[in-house]
Amino acid sequence: MAHSLKVGDAVVIPWGIAEVRGTVAEVYGPANDRQVVVALTPETSGFVVDEPTTVAFPINLVRPAVAA
Amino acid sequence: MTGSARGRRWGTTQLNRSLFIVLVAQFQAYCRRLHDQAIAVHVGAAVAGQQTLLRAVLTQGRKLDAQNPRRAALGSDFGRLGFDFVHDLKAATASAAAELDALDQLIDYRNAIGHGDEATIASIEAGGRIRATKASYRSYRRIIDRLAGTMDDVVAHQLSALLGINRPW
Numbered sequence: 001m002a003h004s005l006k007v008g009d010a011v012v013i014p015w016g017i018a019e020v021r022g023t024v025a026e027v028y029g030p031a032n033d034r035q036v037v038v039a040l041t042p043e044t045s046g047f048v049v050d051e052p053t054t055v056a057f058p059i060n061l062v063r064p065a066v067a068a
Numbered sequence: 069m070t071g072s073a074r075g076r077r078w079g080t081t082q083l084n085r086s087l088f089i090v091l092v093a094q095f096q097a098y099c100r101r102l103h104d105q106a107i108a109v110h111v112g113a114a115v116a117g118q119q120t121l122l123r124a125v126l127t128q129g130r131k132l133d134a135q136n137p138r139r140a141a142l143g144s145d146f147g148r149l150g151f152d153f154v155h156d157l158k159a160a161t162a163s164a165a166a167e168l169d170a171l172d173q174l175i176d177y178r179n180a181i182g183h184g185d186e187a188t189i190a191s192i193e194a195g196g197r198i199r200a201t202k203a204s205y206r207s208y209r210r211i212i213d214r215l216a217g218t219m220d221d222v223v224a225h226q227l228s229a230l231l232g233i234n235r236p237w
Contacts, residue, residue: 014120026133028100035104037133054134056104056127061120 005036010065013038013057020045021065025054034059084200085181091205092178095171095212096137099145102223103132106149109227109236136175139168142219151226157215160222167215173198174208 005011009024022038022045029035036059041052107126111119126148127133131141139154146153157164177198180188193199198208220237228235 013124015124016121017117028097029104033104035100049128053129054127055124056130056133057123061123 005059005062005064011036011038011062012065013055013062015048020048022055024062027059036062038062080202081200084202084205087202087205088174088178088198088200088208089181091209091212092136092175095216096132098216099137099142099219100132102219103130103145105236106146106223106227109231109233110149113231113233136179138172138175146219146223149223149227150230153222153226156222156226157218160218161214163214164218167211167218170197170208170211171215174212 005024005027007024007026010021011024012019012021020040022040024036025039026037027034028037035056037054037056039052039054040049042049107123110126111123114122130145132145135141143152143154154168157168173192173195177189177192179185180192181200189200198204224235224237227233
């Protein structure tokens with residue numbers, strides 16, 4: 001499922017013992033080691049960040065967000 | 069413009085300029101891959117409860133995800149791994165300082181090409197160190213190849229020293 005991620009998709013990533021929501025900003029890397037740059041903003045990411053930023057995770061740790 | 073016959077090829081400036089764009093793109097991809105692999109080593113050395121948080125801390129706001137791979141971006145991103153990356157690069161080889169200077173000049177040139185800024189392109193070329201020729205491209209590619217090799221070695225050595233593990237590569 002995660003391997004079909006594309007720019008703009010809403011996703012969930014691990015954040016310590018919790019998870020936060022973000023948006024896919026980029027998917028890169030070789031097929032056997034795809035990485036995802038996830039954009040986080042205070043509003044969409046539960047205020048775990050205080051200004052817009054990005055983090056990068058292996059694609060297997062990123063899952064699509066499901067609508068609440 | 070093409071063919072195997074000897075002699076000058078005309079109208080190659082645009083093609084040669086594109087080589088510099090590709091060179092920087094390839095170097096940026098290499099840098100991110102090296103950084104990703106170094107993070108994987110760091111995360112692998114952490115206890116389970118720290119791993120995802122450590123990964124987030126090491127990549128949050130990573131300059132290589134949004135900016136050119138200049139010396140400052142490399143120093144900022146690789147410095148999070150726990151060592152003074154630019155200092156260690158300069159200490160590793162006698163040519164690294166000059167290679168870092170060349171890297172920043174290459175990126176200035178790439179940006180001027182990418183933005184169609186003919187005045188800046190002319191200004192940089194007037195400096196006499198870089199031009200839209202195949203020979204100049206090959207010269208910069210050799211410099212960047214050497215720098216990449218040194219980066220690879222420095223990161224592996226420093227991770228080994230910092231984490232008390234065998235060299236990861």
